[in-house]
Amino acid sequence: MIAAYAARIDPQQPLNGLELGELPEPSVPHGWTTVQLRAASLNHHDLWSLRGVGLGEQDLPLILGCDGAGLDAEGNEVVIHSVIGESGHGVGTDEPRSMLSERYPGTFAERIAVPRWNLLPKPAELSFAEAACLPGAWLTAYRMLFTNADLSPGDTVLVQGAGGGVATAAVVLGSAAGFRVFVTSRDDVKRKRAVALGAEAAFEVGARLPQRVDAVLETVGEATWSHSVRALKDGGRLVISGATSGPNPPLGELQHIFYRELRVIGSTMGSKKELAALLDFCVAKGVRPVVDSVFPMRDIRHAFERMERGDLFGKIVLAIP
Structure with missing residues (x-):
């Protein structure tokens, strides 16, 4: 074969x-x-x-x-x-x-x-x-949003690096679930496309957001880590499933993490049960x-x-x- x-x-x-x-x-x-x-x-x-x-x-x-x-x-x-x-x-x-x-x-x-x-x-x-x-990037985004970020409709979430498989999945799934989704990208075309998919707003990487968010989905790593930490509300959740720009950020931002009681959560793929739920979600919401x-x-x-x-x-x- x-x-x-x-x-x-x-x-x-x-x-x-x-x-x-x-x-x-x-x-x-x-x-x-x-x-x-x-x-x-x-x-x-x-x-x-x-x-x-x-x-x-x-x-x-x-x-x-x-x-x-x-x-x-x-x-x-x-x-x-x-x-x-x-x-x-x-x-x-x-x-x-x-x-x-x-x-x-x-x-x-x-x-x-x-x-x-x-x-x-x-x-x-x-x-x-x-x-x-669905089984890889989309399941990863589903687990990040619904299992690990612990978000409710109306909550805010920042998705770093619009354009990749996990990021686009998170924008579509998050907006369909009623979350307020912000995204970042260095590419203006990708920012506009993310908004067309349902993001509330799109920003340059590292730009100041209109407000701090309940959760950040991080797949970029070194290039966006500091921005991710500083974008969170006190007690917010930083969910990590990758580090495409590198795994060793120059600043650990530990003072922000412990003083503001932020939660850093690793996330890998998802279970068969979550994949079944994702399939049902796509059908019920008309998500593709x-x-x-x-x-x-x-x-x-x-x-x-x-x-x-x-x-x-x-x-x-x-x-x-």
């Missing part, structure tokens, strides 16, 4: 390790099944894998991709929950939790094997391309993932190059086959 995989590790030029070619059909352990992929979406996790973060030469070749949607062995339309080992389903109880493409082959392939437990019905209202955006572009599998290198440049707005999707 045709698949896109990490063939080599290159921390400086990660795309040097990306290959597209024939690989063996997936093996199917007891309790697992196959999915014929129809769409998969790219994540920065895939670039980090090609850089060797969480992946070693001894693991190669390994098919990349965390998110996908397609047809199960019985022909049902399904969405794949990409966390393997949650509650021990389909793997040994002592096996650590992982994501697809870390310990097991990922979704950038014509077919994949996953535990049956990891499959959810795809709502008919969502296309395969839209559904493939923001798709930046769709590439055929043969053009996966161009898709990665677009994501690496950062000039996207929303999710990049692969059409399979």
